[in-house]
Amino acid sequence: MKCLKTILLDTVFPPRCAVCGEILRMEERQGVLCADCRSDIPYLPQEKCPHCGGKTNNGGFCDFCMKHFPFDSVCGAFPYEKVRKAIHLFKYDGDKTIGEGLGRLMAEELLENHKELLEKADVLVSVPLHPKKEKFRGFNQTHILCEKIAEKTGLTFQRHGLERKRETIAQSELDPEERKVNLKDAFAATADFTGKCVLLVDDIFTTGTTCRECAKELYRAGAREVMVFVLSVAGAE
Structure with missing residues (x-):
């Protein structure tokens, strides 16, 4: 009742x-x-690269697209357009229930189609918000996604593994080149990841700049491998 x-x-x-x-x-x-x-x-199709639409065999980005990124692998759960409305309600209208539901769906996608990531990952890390932005919003959306993924998969969530050192302009307001400059040296690892395989979680993958900068810091902190798993990919469907 x-x-x-x-x-x-x-x-x-x-x-x-x-x-x-x-x-x-x-x-x-x-x-x-x-x-x-x-x-x-509407999960992303396993046979197509979610970034360029090319053929892939693992449900992640194809080898061609991966050449542009420093991390070891990246895959997503949904095409961005399929969950755009839900993400907006979650992030900007504060509907945490939707965020929790999306996190559970991400976990189900991992369990059903990306078991190799779960077998390899030692720790789950979320992309951080700047403290001022997190205070204004009331929560970090990737924390909520990670909490639900950890709950359903048993992965350890390192809540404070990364921090955002300075405030930045919203990436959505910038072009690809401006995004790179905007996030340069914006993150720092706050834990020792020596020898660990890290599963880095974010909500939206567009150009990959945010995940690229976070991955660099995780490697500097000793990570053996960084794999990226995102809620949505803004690319080819």
Whole structure:
């Protein structure tokens, strides 16, 4: 039985589908997806590189795209356009329930299609926000994703493995070259990752600049391998 407070909250702020962002019907509210999305969860296709659309055999980026990045592998759960509305409700409208649902879906994707990442990973690390931005938003969205991934997979979440040293302009407001300059030396590792294989988690992969800069710091802190897993990829579908 739901308590009165929960019922009132559901009435004023009805839960939404973690994929499409539509309000869930009463009979759907035990889960995080609407009936349409649950019947056909739009995960990224395993045979296509989510960055360029080229052929790949592992559900991650193809060898050609990986040449541009310092990390060892990268894959995502959804095409960005499929979850754009849900990400907006999560990050900017503060709907943490949607974020928790998306985190659980990411964990399911790992368990079903990327078991090799789980077998190799020693620790889970999230891309950090600057403290001022996190205070303004009230949470770090990647922390919530990581918490749910850790909960379902058993991976250890190193919550404070990275820090953002300075405030930066939102990457979405910049072109690719400006993004590189904007994030240069913006991150620092705050833990010892010597010999560890790190699974780095972010919400959106566009040019890869954020993950690139975070990976550099993880390697400087001794990481043996850095693998990237993102909620969504803004690339070829």
